[in-house]
Amino acid sequence: MRQPMRHALSATLAACVLALSGCATSGAPATAVETRSTQELLDASTPADWRTPDPANLLYMDLAGGRVVIELAPAFAPEHVANIRTLARGGFWNGLTLYRSQDNFVVQFGDITEEGVPGKPIGSARAKLPAEFDRASAGLAFHALPDADGWSAQAGFVDGFPAARDDRKGAGRTWLAHCYGTLGAGRDMAPDSSNGTELYIVTGQSPRQLDRNITTVGRVLQGMDLLSVLPRGTGPLGFYEDPKQRTPIRRIRLASEVPANERTPLQVLRTDTPLFDAVVESRRNRRDDWYVRPAGHIDLCNISVPVRTPPAG
Amino acid sequence: MRQPMRHALSATLAACVLALSGCATSGAPATAVETRSTQELLDASTPADWRTPDPANLLYMDLAGGRVVIELAPAFAPEHVANIRTLARGGFWNGLTLYRSQDNFVVQFGDITEEGVPGKPIGSARAKLPAEFDRASAGLAFHALPDADGWSAQAGFVDGFPAARDDRKGAGRTWLAHCYGTLGAGRDMAPDSSNGTELYIVTGQSPRQLDRNITTVGRVLQGMDLLSVLPRGTGPLGFYEDPKQRTPIRRIRLASEVPANERTPLQVLRTDTPLFDAVVESRRNRRDDWYVRPAGHIDLCNISVPVRTPPAG
Numbered sequence: 001m002r003q004p005m006r007h008a009l010s011a012t013l014a015a016c017v018l019a020l021s022g023c024a025t026s027g028a029p030a031t032a033v034e035t036r037s038t039q040e041l042l043d044a045s046t047p048a049d050w051r052t053p054d055p056a057n058l059l060y061m062d063l064a065g066g067r068v069v070i071e072l073a074p075a076f077a078p079e080h081v082a083n084i085r086t087l088a089r090g091g092f093w094n095g096l097t098l099y100r101s102q103d104n105f106v107v108q109f110g111d112i113t114e115e116g117v118p119g120k121p122i123g124s125a126r127a128k129l130p131a132e133f134d135r136a137s138a139g140l141a142f143h144a145l146p147d148a149d150g151w152s153a154q155a156g157f158v159d160g161f162p163a164a165r166d167d168r169k170g171a172g173r174t175w176l177a178h179c180y181g182t183l184g185a186g187r188d189m190a191p192d193s194s195n196g197t198e199l200y201i202v203t204g205q206s207p208r209q210l211d212r213n214i215t216t217v218g219r220v221l222q223g224m225d226l227l228s229v230l231p232r233g234t235g236p237l238g239f240y241e242d243p244k245q246r247t248p249i250r251r252i253r254l255a256s257e258v259p260a261n262e263r264t265p266l267q268v269l270r271t272d273t274p275l276f277d278a279v280v281e282s283r284r285n286r287r288d289d290w291y292v293r294p295a296g297h298i299d300l301c302n303i304s305v306p307v308r309t310p311p312a313g
Numbered sequence: 314m315r316q317p318m319r320h321a322l323s324a325t326l327a328a329c330v331l332a333l334s335g336c337a338t339s340g341a342p343a344t345a346v347e348t349r350s351t352q353e354l355l356d357a358s359t360p361a362d363w364r365t366p367d368p369a370n371l372l373y374m375d376l377a378g379g380r381v382v383i384e385l386a387p388a389f390a391p392e393h394v395a396n397i398r399t400l401a402r403g404g405f406w407n408g409l410t411l412y413r414s415q416d417n418f419v420v421q422f423g424d425i426t427e428e429g430v431p432g433k434p435i436g437s438a439r440a441k442l443p444a445e446f447d448r449a450s451a452g453l454a455f456h457a458l459p460d461a462d463g464w465s466a467q468a469g470f471v472d473g474f475p476a477a478r479d480d481r482k483g484a485g486r487t488w489l490a491h492c493y494g495t496l497g498a499g500r501d502m503a504p505d506s507s508n509g510t511e512l513y514i515v516t517g518q519s520p521r522q523l524d525r526n527i528t529t530v531g532r533v534l535q536g537m538d539l540l541s542v543l544p545r546g547t548g549p550l551g552f553y554e555d556p557k558q559r560t561p562i563r564r565i566r567l568a569s570e571v572p573a574n575e576r577t578p579l580q581v582l583r584t585d586t587p588l589f590d591a592v593v594e595s596r597r598n599r600r601d602d603w604y605v606r607p608a609g610h611i612d613l614c615n616i617s618v619p620v621r622t623p624p625a626g
Contacts, residue, residue: 103537104493104541149463150460150461150462150610151608151612224416225416229542229544286522293446
């Protein structure tokens with residue numbers, strides 16, 4: 001059977017938990033870092049190439065179909081992340097729904113209560129937060145990509161999160177970029193109208209036009225395949241017209257509040273290492289034999305930072 | 314309720330058949346072309362701004378859930394398109410399946426018959442075709458975007474199809490780009506191993522690394538929401554492990570072979586007009602009040618060329 005490419009997610013490959021582009025094994029000999037495929041590079045990784053996210057930064061969204069694991073980014077949106085932690089501890093989202101799925105764009109979840117109707121109480125969480133669209137570049141370890149894109153002065157990664165920055169003319173601002181799997185906080189017209197109760201996750205072509213127009217708070221590490229297949233809503237903006245079409249959320253908890261034996265062990269490839277640079281290069285110029293013309297380029301949102309189940313032992 | 318943006322597909326808006334980004338109506342006054350929103354521009358369009366695709370270039374894929382409408386691009390892959398027409402006339406795909414869905418990448422359909430087992434007969438279609446990865450730029454009306462991307466010397470549109478070209482140093486080559494909804498012909502290791510029987514459609518972040526590595530043959534005009542929600546296959550590359558998970562294809566026909574009263578009337582916004590330039594500008598710099606920081610940029614694959622049901626009368 002013919003395939004569009006050797007863009008593989010091997011069923012036997014524990015290292016490729018997410019749909020990492022290019023988990024295919026190349027037949028080419030590994031003569032130098034630059035000629036190894038992504039999978040060969042990951043196979044050669046050491047424990048120090050991986051980091052284990054802080055359980056206080058992980059959200060588990062449990063659906064009937066399985067668990068979505070989200071990593072929060074307090075370095076980018078500290079007030080929103082603190083509020084989301086409070087909301088999760090209070091069980092805010094338990095029993096609420098995913099109430100919107102717009103094709104090639106986002107899914108959204110939270111409290112769909114209509115205007116004028118009292119919403120679900122938010123307990124000790126704050127109703128009002130400042131906008132956190134970007135932050136000072138100072139104090140962030142930004143690992144730049146070799147390629148530019150048209151959306152920002154520079155693109156790269158901060159602790160595994162796709163990010164962009166503008167340090168021209170002393171601007172000195174950095175922000176989380178809208179890529180597949182990015183988690184953001186829905187807002188109304190006022191920039192400071194988000195409080196983390198209504199959250200969206202990008203399921204379509206990277207909507208980078210949203211960057212610096214809304215507060216981004218994290219990214220999905222595992223379980224995108226549970227969200228990306230939700231039927232598209234037929235109402236405006238992909239909202240479901242019939243409440244029965246909404247997908248129930250059993251519960252959303254912080255991993256740190258979950259008993260150890262119920263946690264989902266995950267590790268994320270570090271993005272500040274020579275190995276990561278080699279992985280990026282292996283995506284910029286595909287080395288497996290299928291490709292006849294390596295692109296010599298990659299966009300920020302084409303890079304899926306590898307996530308794995310930690311090896312046994 | 315809070316929204317990630319005014320990225321609207323109005324239920325009452327016949328002009329927005331596809332999930333066009335930015336069908337929201339702006340509250341801003343229309344003082345000049347450059348300040349109008351996408352929707353205001355479309356509302357002001359004239360019949361001459363739209364084209365009706367040739368029925369000989371339209372494929373109807375009928376699924377249990379509805380119809381997917383695909384426009385073929387004979388200008389880019391004449392031999393593949395001719396073969397696909399022959400295959401459709403012979404009913405080749407009728408009763409076959411969508412047998413692969415890889416998250417954030419592609420769905421694929423055709424004859425999943427395994428290696429070594431005789432496949433479904435292809436009738437008078439050709440088993441062997443040349444690779445048609447790109448073509449000469451000469452003779453194509455390429456309408457360039459104002460923005461560059463890192464994937465090609467120039468990005469733009471040809472008759473509504475996202476395209477890229479390299480005319481530097483006399484290269485003079487143009488190709489259909491891999492964006493959301495692009496249709497391509499799966500191949501094996503040999504560049505000339507595709508014949509159009511196995512086709513894939515992009516459902517994830519634009520995999521531009523495939524450009525000029527495989528033959529692209531068209532794009533989906535309507536019905537992406539039927540394909541993008543197919544459960545992801547859990548086998549390698551998103552192939553379904555259980556044949557029962559495959560989605561049956563009732564039939565694929567050329568619109569020109571379908572009785573007029575069973576056709577799906579569609580028009581596509583022309584991409585070689587001042588109106589289209591204004592639409593692009595309205596996407597580069599969002600004018601509705603929700604945005605506090607227009608991007609001043611857009612990538613090729615962020616532009617969904619509007620498709621509509623022709624207005625009555």
